Amino acid sequence: MYFGNMPNEGGFLLLNFDEANEAISKYNVDPKFIRPFIGSQEFINSKERRCIWIKDNEYNEAKLNPWLMERFNSVENKRNSSDRKTTKELAKFPYRFGEVRQNGDERSIVIPGVSSENRDYLPVGIVESGTIIGNKNFAIFNGPLWNMALLASRLHWVWIATVCV
DSSP states (O other): OEEOBBOOSTTSSEEEHHHHHHHHHTTOOOGGGEEEEEOHHHHHHTOOEEEEOOOGGGHHHHTTSHHHHHHHHHHHHHHHTOSOHHHHHHTTOTTSOSBOOOOSOSOEEEEESSOOTTOSSOOOEEEOTTOEEBTTEEEEETOOHHHHHHHTSHHHHHHHHHHOO
């Protein structure tokens, strides 16, 4: 099980559903650069969100789009203004999340890292291939489905209540 991807980009790579559609329709952003994004709140509350997801080998193509390049410049400026050395080093890669833990093409089993202990169950689910998992979640990438059954079981919930308190 892995942590999700940490943006660390000042909000410039994260988009709501309308912003994503506008980027594609108004600013001619290639849809392959816009991915579904799921944080713990999006997962628990079934909210739609998107992110800009550029692989290293796609950056030269992506930066040709002025709208994307403006976003990348904003990420670079935000990271350069940080007091942390590691965040400043991330400014060299303004097109990607600060911490990347998936390639973006896998089917994922998602477990929100933030949830209520008053639930009768642990929220667990499967998201479609291409969905980017945020750092407020844990994920099993391309895991067998029985993993989800075990995680969602009442026995696992009782174990969590006993061991993790």
